[in-house]
Amino acid sequence: MTPxxxxxxxxxxxxxxxxxxxxxLWLKSIPFESSWQRAGLINLSLGFVMLAAxxxxxxxxxxGLPLISGCxxxxxxxxxxxxxxxxxxxxxxxxxxDELALSFIALTAGGELRLQSLKKRxxxxxxxxxxxxxxxxxxxxxxxxxxxxxxxxxxxLSSVQIIVLAIxxxxxxxxxxxxxxxxxxxxxxxxxxxxxxxLGVTVLIDVLIIVFFTFALAVAKxxxxxxxxxxxxxxxxxxxEMIVSLLVGVGLGLIISFHIKRFGKDLTLFLLFLAFAVTxxxxxxxxxxxxQFNISLHLEPLLICMSAGFFVQxxxxxxxxxxxxxxxxxxxxxxxxxSLAGAALNLDSLRICWSMALCLVVIRIFGILLATFIAGxxxxxxxxxxxxxxxxYITQAGVAIGLAQLAQRQFPEIGVYLITLVLAVISINQxxxxxxxxxxxxxxxxxGKR
Amino acid sequence: MKxxxxxxxxxxxxxxxxxxxxxxFRLPLFARKFYLTGTEFLFLGLLLGPQFLxxxxxxxxxxxxPLAALLLGWIGLIFGFQxxxxxxxxxxxxxxxxxxxxxxxxxxxxxxxVYFALPLFIEITGPIKxxxxxxxxxxxxxxxxxxIALLAPDSVAGRQNTVxxxxxxxxxxxxxxLLIFNLxxxxxxxxxxxxxxxxxxxxxxxxxxxxxxxxxxxxxxxxSQKRSEQELTLVVIGMTVxxxxxxxxxxxxxxxxxxxxxxxxxxxxxxxxxxxNILISVEKPIYILxxxxxxGTMQLGSAWIIYxxxxxxxxxxxxxxxxxxxxxxxxSKLKHQPAFLGFGMLExxxxxxxxxxxxxxxxxxxxxxxxxxxxxxxxxxxxxxxPFFLKQLLKEGEK
Numbered sequence: 090m091t092p093x094x095x096x097x098x099x100x101x102x103x104x105x106x107x108x109x110x111x112x113x114l115w116l117k118s119i120p121f122e123s124s125w126q127r128a129g130l131i132n133l134s135l136g137f138v139m140l141a142a143x144x145x146x147x148x149x150x151x152x153g154l155p156l157i158s159g160c161x162x163x164x165x166x167x168x169x170x171x172x173x174x175x176x177x178x179x180x181x182x183x184x185x186x187d188e189l190a191l192s193f194i195a196l197t198a199g200g201e202l203r204l205q206s207l208k209k210r211x212x213x214x215x216x217x218x219x220x221x222x223x224x225x226x227x228x229x230x231x232x233x234x235x236x237x238x239x240x241x242x243x244x245x246l247s248s249v250q251i252i253v254l255a256i257x258x259x260x261x262x263x264x265x266x267x268x269x270x271x272x273x274x275x276x277x278x279x280x281x282x283x284x285x286x287x288l289g290v291t292v293l294i295d296v297l298i299i300v301f302f303t304f305a306l307a308v309a310k311x312x313x314x315x316x317x318x319x320x321x322x323x324x325x326x327x328x329x330e331m332i333v334s335l336l337v338g339v340g341l342g343l344i345i346s347f348h349i350k351r352f353g354k355d356l357t358l359f360l361l362f363l364a365f366a367v368t369x370x371x372x373x374x375x376x377x378x379x380x381q382f383n384i385s386l387h388l389e390p391l392l393i394c395m396s397a398g399f400f401v402q403x404x405x406x407x408x409x410x411x412x413x414x415x416x417x418x419x420x421x422x423x424x425x426x427x428s429l430a431g432a433a434l435n436l437d438s439l440r441i442c443w444s445m446a447l448c449l450v451v452i453r454i455f456g457i458l459l460a461t462f463i464a465g466x467x468x469x470x471x472x473x474x475x476x477x478x479x480x481x482y483i484t485q486a487g488v489a490i491g492l493a494q495l496a497q498r499q500f501p502e503i504g505v506y507l508i509t510l511v512l513a514v515i516s517i518n519q520x521x522x523x524x525x526x527x528x529x530x531x532x533x534x535x536x537g538k539r
Numbered sequence: 540m541k542x543x544x545x546x547x548x549x550x551x552x553x554x555x556x557x558x559x560x561x562x563x564f565r566l567p568l569f570a571r572k573f574y575l576t577g578t579e580f581l582f583l584g585l586l587l588g589p590q591f592l593x594x595x596x597x598x599x600x601x602x603x604x605p606l607a608a609l610l611l612g613w614i615g616l617i618f619g620f621q622x623x624x625x626x627x628x629x630x631x632x633x634x635x636x637x638x639x640x641x642x643x644x645x646x647x648x649x650x651x652x653v654y655f656a657l658p659l660f661i662e663i664t665g666p667i668k669x670x671x672x673x674x675x676x677x678x679x680x681x682x683x684x685x686x687i688a689l690l691a692p693d694s695v696a697g698r699q700n701t702v703x704x705x706x707x708x709x710x711x712x713x714x715x716x717l718l719i720f721n722l723x724x725x726x727x728x729x730x731x732x733x734x735x736x737x738x739x740x741x742x743x744x745x746x747x748x749x750x751x752x753x754x755x756x757x758x759x760x761x762x763s764q765k766r767s768e769q770e771l772t773l774v775v776i777g778m779t780v781x782x783x784x785x786x787x788x789x790x791x792x793x794x795x796x797x798x799x800x801x802x803x804x805x806x807x808x809x810x811x812x813x814x815x816n817i818l819i820s821v822e823k824p825i826y827i828l829x830x831x832x833x834x835g836t837m838q839l840g841s842a843w844i845i846y847x848x849x850x851x852x853x854x855x856x857x858x859x860x861x862x863x864x865x866x867x868x869x870x871s872k873l874k875h876q877p878a879f880l881g882f883g884m885l886e887x888x889x890x891x892x893x894x895x896x897x898x899x900x901x902x903x904x905x906x907x908x909x910x911x912x913x914x915x916x917x918x919x920x921x922x923x924x925x926p927f928f929l930k931q932l933l934k935e936g937e938k
Contacts, residue, residue: 098764105760112753116788119746124903128601129787132608136781140761143773186605358824369599420769421776 095151102148106141113137113174131182134175138167139421142428155527157272157427161519164431175432183429188390190426192364194268195391197415198292199338199398200408201271206285213282214289216464221294221482222263222301224463225456230259232452242442243506253309254503257496260305261511262453264298265291266486266522267395272423273526275416281535283474287481287526295488296331296392302492303327306499313500334389338396341367345397346405356411357418367393391488430486434519438512446513450521453514457482473533480529484522485515578922580827581915584834595835607832607900608783609776612797613825614893616779617818618717619801620811621710630707637866637873638708641884642680642715644865645858650676652854660843663906666726671910674898677720678914679855682709683888698933701876705883713890720894721795724901746789751796754782755803762808768817771810775817787901794897829892836899838912848916852924855917859884882932885925887918 113133121127145166146159167174175183207214233255237243243251270291274284303323310316341363348356371388402408439446458479465475493511497504530536587595600607627635654672657663663671684706725740761774782800783793805811838844863881867873873880895911 101760101763105757108753108757108760112750112757112785116750116785119788121788123790126788126790128604128608128900129784131784132605132780132793133784133788135605136777136779136784139773139777140781143770143777183605185603358821417769417772421773424773 099148099151102144106144106148109137109141109144117174131179134167134179135183135186135425138164138175138428138432139425141167142431143424146424153527155273155523156276157269157423158520158523160424160427161431161434161523164428165434165436167428168432168434168436170434170436180429180432187426187429187433188368189361189365190422190429191268192368192390192394193361193415193418193422194271194426195394196360196364196398197275197412197419198267198271198288199395199400200402200412200415201274201288202292202399202402203285203408204403207289210282210286210289213286213464213468213470214293216467217286217290217461217478218294218297220460220464221290221457222297224460225262225453226259226301228259228452228456228459229262229449230255232448233258236448240442240445242445242510246503246506249312250503253312253500254507256305256309256312257302257493257500257503257507258449258510260298260301261489261492261496261507262449262456262514263294263301264485264489264492265294265482266484266488266519267291267295268426268486269484269519269523270481270526272427273523273530275419275423277527277530277536278539279530279535280538281533282470283478283481283533284530284535287478291482292395296395298488298492299331299389300327302495306496309496309500330388331392334392335396337367337388338393339400341393341397342400342405345401345411346407349401349405349407349410356414360414361418364394367397430519434516435509435512436516438509439516442509442513446510446517449510449514450517453518454479454483471533477529477532480525483518483525485518489515578830578919580830581834581837581919584831585837585839586834587831588835588837590837590839595832600832600835603832605780606828607896608787608793609780610825610829610832611793611893611897611900612779612783613818613821614829614889615794615797616775616801616804617822618713618890619798619803620805620815620818622714622802623805623811625806631872633870633872634704634707635711637704637870638711639715640869641708641859641862641866641881642712644862645680645712645855646676646715646719648858648861649679649851649854652850656850657847657910660847661906661909663904667902667904667906669726670723670902671898671904671906673719673723673726674894674902675851675910675914677716677723678887678891678894678898679851679858679917680712680716680719681887681891681894682712682859682884683886683890684709685886685888701880701883701933704873704876704880708884709888712884716890716894717795717798720792720897723898724791724795743790747791750785750789750791751799754778754785754796754800758800758804759807762804762810762814766810768813771813772817775814790901792897792901794893826889826892829889829896833892833896833899833911833915836908836911837915838909841909844909844913845916847913848920851913851917852920855887855921856881856885856924877932879932882928885921885928887921891918 116133117130119126121130142160142163145163146154146156149159149162150156164175166172169175169177169180233243234252237246237251237255243254246254270288273279274288307323345356345360345363348359368390371390371393374388398411401411405411461478461482462475465478470478489511490508493508497508500507584595586592589596650672653675654668657671658668682705725743758778761778766774778800779797782796786793786796804814808814860879860881863884864878867876867878867880891914895914899907899911
């Protein structure tokens with residue numbers, strides 16, 4: 090593209106953004122009388138966020154920012170804490186779209202995992218998972234335990250409460266954002282050993298984090314209650330949930346591969362609705378089992394979709410067709426998902442505890458750097474891989490929030506502190522993470538290899 | 540567990556059904572008719588709705604509002620794209636005049652019938668009555684030509700001109716239907732609540748024009764640059780949802796606004812083929828979803844709905860027969876066409892469903908669900924009757 094064309098593009102993007110904004114401001118000044126108009130506002134907001142995020146991403150791409158950063162940035166601007174165009178209630182109303190997009194991204198994440206590549210990078214992936222989990226968890230927990238009393242935000246907590254907060258924050262810090270990782274890889278059309286390792290580590294950590302967190306919850310309970318016995322039933326239930334989720338995912342994978350083989354490649358809408366069915370059914374089933382049989386069975390929609398995608402990619406022989414269909418809808422889904430994620434970022438939390446959150450972000454990044462460097466050295470990765478791997482693991486999103494909410498229900502006395510800190514840390518990580526990962530992919534020269 | 544299994548079965552049925560229905564299924568003619576028009580999905584929607592499985596409950600439907608608006612917008616865009624002036628000019632102006640006249644001649648009896656007869660069945664008064672009659676009449680004006688596609692090639696071979704005319708009329712009379720439906724929005728109850736409805740109407744008109752022009756400029760700006768397939772998909776989806784939202788906020792129809800956009804884009808941009816390919820690639824699933832949503836709100840409880848549907852069907856048939864007869868007698872270039880041309884125009888098709896769905900969303904009166912159910916039954920009656928009459932018409936033409 091010539092500089093003149095670039096200038097024209099930029100000018101058009103600005104004109105679109107200005108016109109969109111003016112138009113929306115005008116529409117919002119019209120008094121709303123009927124439910125039809127209120128429903129219209131949701132559609133208008135959804136369309137606006139999608140288009141404005143895309144245009145913002147295009148403008149920011151000129152200075153090298155990844156698409157999802159542009160979308161997140163647009164989401165923040167449109168969200169309840171900056172312009173207030175999207176209210177908190179509206180962000181909540183759009184959750185259904187958000188969940189649908191997340192299930193769709195999880196299907197892609199599973200489909201991106203190729204067994205052959207995973208086998209080749211087995212050693213590096215295992216080393217990274219083990220080292221990152223141990224190092225990050227220890228550093229973050231250690232920092233909160235030793236410095237928690239010095240921050241105004243957590244200064245009034247007792248020592249026991251600080252320790253519990255430290256353990257939970259330590260484990261939550263290990264969580265990643267596979268959706269961001271997938272989006273960046275897809276945007277950069279990246280392929281190679283570095284990309285495969287990052288993807289494998291990110292997706293597997295996302296699965297394993299649930300186990301680690303359940304363990305952390307059990308330990309925290311022992312500390313809070315002062316009892317010496319750990320409830321092992323929790324682990325049995327968790328294992329059952331994960332196994333059932335994986336099996337349901339395999340079943341779903343079988344259905345998808347049958348559909349592709351029998352009816353051809355045109356399956357984008359079929360996949361979207363399957364993702365919707367998984368999300369809805371999982372939620373319904375956990376409520377149903379709880380109310381009817383008093384059994385807590387919480388199927389993980391993300392795990393189901395990931396294992397379905399993994400099955401189709403590696404065991405059905407139609408993996409390429411599957412990924413081609415996913416690719417067709419990828420851009421609208423990513424733009425929508427990440428702009429809504431940006432709008433949902435809790436900047437109020439960041440304002441409340443920014444100093445402690447900033448320290449946690451730095452400690453976490455230092456932990457990632459240390460762990461990836463050691464893992465890279467042991468698995469004899471090239472120097473550029475070792476030096477830039479830390480940049481690939483900063484992103485954090487939904488899973489961490491979900492875990493914090495779970496902990497909040499279990500420990501209401503420290504719940505507010507935990508959730509506020511987690512939201513603040515995520516706000517920073519989700520802004521710098523995608524940019525750092527894109528830079529890392531450029532350094533290891535795996536951009537555009539697909 | 541019933542709902543869990545039902546949900547999975549219905550979704551698999553729906554999407555596998557789409558392929559079976561629209562792609563590779565071979566069935567006897569009477570059953571094929573049922574399957575080709577996708578009518579079975581109306582009943583699957585009914586099964587999913589609150590009367591049976593309650594999966595499409597009120598909360599879910601509210602959550603799916605953006606999708607519903609997207610469906611309407613998408614269908615509106617597709618219809619708008621069919622009105623490419625260059626292609627329309629290939630037909631004689633008399634054909635256009637005939638199609639419009641036929642549409643108006645169908646509209647008049649149905650509008651009068653619904654306006655005067657509906658209060659006999661349900662309590663309906665004032666602007667609600669006018670709006671309902673306009674929506675029902677506009678849905679009745681539409682003609683589909685799926686039935687022609689089902690006929691054996693040898694039965695069509697000798698009557699190519701009649702078949703072409705029927706196809707042309709079925710495209711053009713949808714324009715009349717949409718324009719009539721447009722009138723319904725001028726009779727919104729809120730308009731008449733104010734002291735000066737003329738002023739309100741004027742303001743509404745100005746707002747609609749400003750909104751449409753701004754949206755068109757925005758669309759053209761997006762399309763002024765060469766975009767990849769993925770980007771174009773994003774722009775089309777985003778703009779459709781955005782336009783649908785705008786239409787709802789200004790108390791107007793997403794179907795009509797997107798129709799207008801589709802018409803303008805088809806005639807003004809170089810990317811029309813690429814956009815049309817995107818639109819058409821999901822046309823059938825969109826249509827199926829529309830049937831799902833409509834089926835979900837169908838009412839079976841009252842017997843009067845069936846009787847009223849039969850009456851509605853009769854009035855529409857009368858309009859089509861009369862319209863067909865008059866245009867073949869009055870328009871000189873159509874005099875060689877069979878006098879009972881209306882026999883070939885009984886099928887109602889996709890746009891009527893879209894109009895009914897839009898009406899249901901834009902005017903959620905207490906009576907709306909019942910009236911829409913009546914119209915849906917009438918569409919089903921017409922779908923079953925039309926193959927017989929179409930065959931009669933083509934036989935008549937042979938003589």
